[in-house]
Amino acid sequence: MTPPVPDPAVGTGQAGAYSSGASPHVSPRHPRLDPLADRYAARTHGMKSSEIRALFSVVSRPEVVSLAGGMPAVTALPLDAVGSMIGELVSGMGAQTLQYGSGQGDPRLRERICDVMALEGITDARPSEVVVTVGSQQGLDLVTRVFVDPGDVILAEAPSYVGALGVFQAAQAQVRHVAMDDDGLIPEALEQALLECRARGERVKFLYTVPNFHNPAGITLSEPRRERVIAIAEQYDLLVIEDNPYGLLGFNHEPMRALRARNEERVIYLGSFSKTFSPGLRVGWVLAPLAVREKLVLATEAQVLCPPSLTQYAVARYLDTQPWREQIKVFTELYRERRDATLESLTALMPPGTTWTRPDGGFYVWLKLPHGLDAKLMQPRAVAAHVAYVPGIGFYADGQGQEYMRLSYCYPEPDRIREGVRRLARVIEAELDLHSTFDAVDTGTFRAVSTPPPPVIGPANADEDSHP
Amino acid sequence: MTPPVPDPAVGTGQAGAYSSGASPHVSPRHPRLDPLADRYAARTHGMKSSEIRALFSVVSRPEVVSLAGGMPAVTALPLDAVGSMIGELVSGMGAQTLQYGSGQGDPRLRERICDVMALEGITDARPSEVVVTVGSQQGLDLVTRVFVDPGDVILAEAPSYVGALGVFQAAQAQVRHVAMDDDGLIPEALEQALLECRARGERVKFLYTVPNFHNPAGITLSEPRRERVIAIAEQYDLLVIEDNPYGLLGFNHEPMRALRARNEERVIYLGSFSKTFSPGLRVGWVLAPLAVREKLVLATEAQVLCPPSLTQYAVARYLDTQPWREQIKVFTELYRERRDATLESLTALMPPGTTWTRPDGGFYVWLKLPHGLDAKLMQPRAVAAHVAYVPGIGFYADGQGQEYMRLSYCYPEPDRIREGVRRLARVIEAELDLHSTFDAVDTGTFRAVSTPPPPVIGPANADEDSHP
Numbered sequence: 001m002t003p004p005v006p007d008p009a010v011g012t013g014q015a016g017a018y019s020s021g022a023s024p025h026v027s028p029r030h031p032r033l034d035p036l037a038d039r040y041a042a043r044t045h046g047m048k049s050s051e052i053r054a055l056f057s058v059v060s061r062p063e064v065v066s067l068a069g070g071m072p073a074v075t076a077l078p079l080d081a082v083g084s085m086i087g088e089l090v091s092g093m094g095a096q097t098l099q100y101g102s103g104q105g106d107p108r109l110r111e112r113i114c115d116v117m118a119l120e121g122i123t124d125a126r127p128s129e130v131v132v133t134v135g136s137q138q139g140l141d142l143v144t145r146v147f148v149d150p151g152d153v154i155l156a157e158a159p160s161y162v163g164a165l166g167v168f169q170a171a172q173a174q175v176r177h178v179a180m181d182d183d184g185l186i187p188e189a190l191e192q193a194l195l196e197c198r199a200r201g202e203r204v205k206f207l208y209t210v211p212n213f214h215n216p217a218g219i220t221l222s223e224p225r226r227e228r229v230i231a232i233a234e235q236y237d238l239l240v241i242e243d244n245p246y247g248l249l250g251f252n253h254e255p256m257r258a259l260r261a262r263n264e265e266r267v268i269y270l271g272s273f274s275k276t277f278s279p280g281l282r283v284g285w286v287l288a289p290l291a292v293r294e295k296l297v298l299a300t301e302a303q304v305l306c307p308p309s310l311t312q313y314a315v316a317r318y319l320d321t322q323p324w325r326e327q328i329k330v331f332t333e334l335y336r337e338r339r340d341a342t343l344e345s346l347t348a349l350m351p352p353g354t355t356w357t358r359p360d361g362g363f364y365v366w367l368k369l370p371h372g373l374d375a376k377l378m379q380p381r382a383v384a385a386h387v388a389y390v391p392g393i394g395f396y397a398d399g400q401g402q403e404y405m406r407l408s409y410c411y412p413e414p415d416r417i418r419e420g421v422r423r424l425a426r427v428i429e430a431e432l433d434l435h436s437t438f439d440a441v442d443t444g445t446f447r448a449v450s451t452p453p454p455p456v457i458g459p460a461n462a463d464e465d466s467h468p
Numbered sequence: 469m470t471p472p473v474p475d476p477a478v479g480t481g482q483a484g485a486y487s488s489g490a491s492p493h494v495s496p497r498h499p500r501l502d503p504l505a506d507r508y509a510a511r512t513h514g515m516k517s518s519e520i521r522a523l524f525s526v527v528s529r530p531e532v533v534s535l536a537g538g539m540p541a542v543t544a545l546p547l548d549a550v551g552s553m554i555g556e557l558v559s560g561m562g563a564q565t566l567q568y569g570s571g572q573g574d575p576r577l578r579e580r581i582c583d584v585m586a587l588e589g590i591t592d593a594r595p596s597e598v599v600v601t602v603g604s605q606q607g608l609d610l611v612t613r614v615f616v617d618p619g620d621v622i623l624a625e626a627p628s629y630v631g632a633l634g635v636f637q638a639a640q641a642q643v644r645h646v647a648m649d650d651d652g653l654i655p656e657a658l659e660q661a662l663l664e665c666r667a668r669g670e671r672v673k674f675l676y677t678v679p680n681f682h683n684p685a686g687i688t689l690s691e692p693r694r695e696r697v698i699a700i701a702e703q704y705d706l707l708v709i710e711d712n713p714y715g716l717l718g719f720n721h722e723p724m725r726a727l728r729a730r731n732e733e734r735v736i737y738l739g740s741f742s743k744t745f746s747p748g749l750r751v752g753w754v755l756a757p758l759a760v761r762e763k764l765v766l767a768t769e770a771q772v773l774c775p776p777s778l779t780q781y782a783v784a785r786y787l788d789t790q791p792w793r794e795q796i797k798v799f800t801e802l803y804r805e806r807r808d809a810t811l812e813s814l815t816a817l818m819p820p821g822t823t824w825t826r827p828d829g830g831f832y833v834w835l836k837l838p839h840g841l842d843a844k845l846m847q848p849r850a851v852a853a854h855v856a857y858v859p860g861i862g863f864y865a866d867g868q869g870q871e872y873m874r875l876s877y878c879y880p881e882p883d884r885i886r887e888g889v890r891r892l893a894r895v896i897e898a899e900l901d902l903h904s905t906f907d908a909v910d911t912g913t914f915r916a917v918s919t920p921p922p923p924v925i926g927p928a929n930a931d932e933d934s935h936p
Contacts, residue, residue: 034759035733036707039673041617047766053571071568079562086778087555094547098746100539103521134602137773145638149509166770170613205507239504265503278566280777291502298515302634303771305605308779309748310554 043150043172050162051394059388065420067407068388070215070363072275073334081322082314089313101309103301104293105132105285109316113285116319117271120247121257124264125287131296132307136245136272136284137163140208142303143241143268143286144171146295147205153197155207157185159366159395159404161215161243164208168397173205175397182357184221185209187228194236206239206268211259213246213362216395216406220360223256230262238266245272245284248328250361251336265289273315275363276328281311335363341414342407345421351429356407363410366392368403370432375405378431387423511618511640518630519862527856533888535875536856538683538831540743541802549790550782557781569777571769572761573600573753577784581753584787585739588715589725592732593755599764600775604713604740604752605631608676610771611709611736611754612639614763615673621665623675625653627834627863627872629683629711632676636865641673643865650825652689653677655696662704674707674736679727681714681830684863684874688828691724698730706734713740713752716796718829719804733757741783743831744796749779803831809882810875813889819897824875831878834860836871838900843873846899855891 052068059066089097104110110127117125133139140163148154150172156164158177168175176197179189190207197204209229211221221229233240242259260269272284286296300307318324342365346356353370367389369375376391392404407424409417520536527534557565572578578595585593601607608631616622618640624632626645636643644665647657658675665672677697679689689697701708710727728737740752754764768775786792810833814824821838835857837843844859860872875892877885 034757036615036757036760039615039707040763041613041615041620043617044614044763044767047763047770049766050769053769056570069568074566075563077562077566079566080559082566083555083557083559083562085555086558087551087553089551090554091548091551094545094551095543096748098542098545098547098550098748100537100742100747102524134772134776138771141771145509146512147504147507147509149511152509163770163773166766170767170770239507274568279568280564280566282772282774282776289502289504292504295508295512295515298517298634299512299638301518301521302515302631302638303606303609304602304750305631306750308602308750308776310779310782311776314778 043170046169046172048169050166051390052162055388055390058383061386064383064386064388065412065416065423066388067409067412067417067420067424068390069411070408071411072279072363073331073410074278074280076330076334077278077327078322082318085317085321086310086314089310089317093313097310097313099309101306101312103306104297105130105307106309106312106316109283109312110285112316112319113271113287116276117258117260117269117287120244120255121261122269122287123261129287129290129293131286131288131293131300132312133284133286133300134304134307135274135279135282136243136270136286137167138282138300138303139270139284139286140164140241140243141167141170142296142299143270143288143292144168144173145299146292147239148173151203152205153202154205155190155193155197156397157209157214157217159216159392159401160208160397161210162390162394164243165395165397168208174202177396177398177400178207180214180217180219182219184211184214184219184225185229187225187232190229191232191236194232194238204238206241207233208241208243209259210243210246212244212256213249213359213364215246215362216364216390216392217366218357218359218362218364219366220250220256226257226259226262230259230267233263233266240267241270242267243270245270245275246362248276249332249335249363251332251339252360260287268292276331277315277318277324281314283307283311283315332361335361335410337414338409338412338417339365341417342409342421345418349421349425351425351432353432354428363408365407365409367405367407369405369428371403372435373428373431374402376402378427381430382424382427385423385427387420387427389424511638514637514640516637518634519858520630523856523858526851529854532851532854532856533880533884533891534856535877535880535885535888535892536858537879538876539879540747540831541799541878542746542748544798544802545746545795546790550786553785553789554778554782557778557785561781565778565781567777569774569780571774572765573598573775574777574780574784577751577780578753580784580787581739581755584744585726585728585737585755588712588723589729590737590755591729597755597758597761599754599756599761599768600780601752601754601768602772602775603742603747603750604711604738604754605635606750606768606771607738607752607754608632608709608711609635609638610764610767611738611756611760612636612641613767614760615707616641619671620673621670622673623658623661623665624865625677625682625685627684627860627869628676628865629678630858630862632711633863633865636676642670644672645864645866645868646675648682648685648687650687652679652682652687652693653697655693655700658697659700659704662700662706672706674709675701676709676711677727678711678714680712680724681717681827681832683714683830684832684858684860685834686825686827686830686832687834688718688724694725694727694730698727698735701731701734708735709738710735711738713738713743714830716744717800717803717831719800719807720828728755736760744799745783745786745792749782751775751779751783800829803829803878805882806877806880806885807833809885810877810889813886817889817893819893819900821900822896831876833875833877835873835875837873837896839871840903841896841899842870844870846895849898850892850895853891853895855888855895857892 110130114125148171154173178193260267269287356367390406392401578598582593616639622641646661728735737755824835858874860869
């Protein structure tokens, strides 16, 4: 693990400094900005704001077209019916819905969750193997708490889900990215990574994968690749964490058989109702073998005592009484239309040299900028032009991804999406213009990126005697 | 830290074992009970079920009088009004209530939380310093994550809240208990503990305290003691975590001024709506200085992304539109009546040698058994007699507490409480009988507790020539 970078907000960055009991020395000229600076835990030193959440205040502005946040189209739900349903859960069952519940989660909901998983080929799951969580985010956090010691290695796709990277970083793990292509994770690259880690004496705790309509890449792991990944997991005794919030949101085909459907011993499955029902309820789950389930329940009891009762009953009641599969079709038709608007306008408007993935479901397009451009450095220009995206570096633990960005099409109306892509195209064109003018210049800071800087050639410097 | 105890469920208990890539050796005669046994994180080795949650299945049985769980009397709420209110939040505001929200929590709710805290003397809190959490349990978990490294020392009252001990244990901290008396934490004992830790070279990260209607002791920290604790915290540069779910549930007097009202720099305050409104919504909060708030928000984003939106809006709307302070009076009158039933029946029925605290609010009575009895060992007899309590050892990190138990009076009706105390008294009497018969015998296992065992004298052994 790299030593903590000194951060002014945490004093010397040394978590170990222990004041001997007397008041800490405070020089009158340098009052402590943060009196608690010397006592934060080591795991906080690498904590940084997620690229998405840093945008939160920007994207809330109505004049900004946000292609950043993966916010589901919840207003497509039958709000009156769902509202009545939830109201009745309180007035008629308040003794349960407003009370503490079990740490593992409501038994009826866990049964319903097994029914939902059967749609993706997992037919041998038992309710006792399910732990309800506060969104699948908490599920991933619990799994990480149960398995990962500081310094452990986690393999993840390149790129990977930013929320997962936040969990792994909080656990002080080392993430090694494994290449993907249009069919998903590349099995040979996975095997290569495992051999390299072994050669370095590194302990790989698990592979984290998002096999369906990947966040952020939009890609789905193909059928032959699924079999290969399971075979590699068996051969190398690798634990696999399968994170699947989008599996039922395909536009063209039935859901593919989950990795967990092919191996129940070494695949831990994370599911969520955030995209199939509602993210504001924060209801997800982990499916794990009983020995793991035991530890997950202990960990979640320490973390939250139990998940909220009202939201669990709401999901179970929704699955029992509302046409939830038809609703998923309503959602996917809406998202298909938005995906089409995105791809059509990208094709029509993006400058040459720009490439992007073509998702068959889910929420995201992964766009690669023309050579030399940097999505993070370009971001101030985009915000000024009132379009928001998530810079690609947010989806890598190792600093890669500068030439990429994630576009979410789930939330804005199609015309708004087209306007957003139009604005983005202009920003990219302007950026290309900047680059062709200033060549190897860091356009974020307007300082040369190489030493010594090459001579700057162009109209702005016509007075210099630099013509060849 | 003590070395992990080998646990058959985790193999050798060595978290570091790394399989070299080939399948682990599986002897045909000793199949691996848990194929993942060699890869759990070190922090899981000490994880054990909480004494309360272990009782969950027992206490749900209708024939058992449970004086165990601290379940608020939620049916005393105006369920129809609350149900309508929540239903309208979905049907009328579904775009917000069913959607992702901010990691720090809804701004309007954070404003309302500041109003609630003002009732306990905290008048300088700003909404920006509030982080909404999934119950105050998650708040404590986040604070612990932000401050505590493995091996750090945490000071806690003797006894302390079992849920907090679970958090501290998951963080691999060492807990040192500090004595209480009828006025709460003893300041001299706190000072003594700080000096002892310093002498041992130990790093005390914070004091964790529940100053009002303490769980499990029922005791409230007196006014002079509050000033002394703050003075000691300032003198010794001690951080204080003030956990206050019961402060508004006093029977006889207005809420006392919180510790946080007396010092804003070194007191982090945890609050909850679980007892003043509903535990099934899981809405609590942390009030912390901004530098800490920053880290708490990063930590909660990694853990859950954001707290549920619907439950937050429900609490804010409840505070805005319902007579919530009158409701608290309804609750406290109910709890007062139940406290009275408890204390009256304890006084009438308990055998000599039994003592207990007399709470002036909140949910709990802390009972000390007659000399020589052990609440955990006695528990099977209590379960057989259909009465449940929480054994005192659950509230200590160091094995103390065998002679204590916690009784919760918040949930059962007064007559049920009286019946429960009646059954408990009979169990204690039978236990005393057992002890007087068998003298120094471990009545849980019927084996002698000292070596060599003293001669057993009594009617059962009349045939032995043991008369003096």
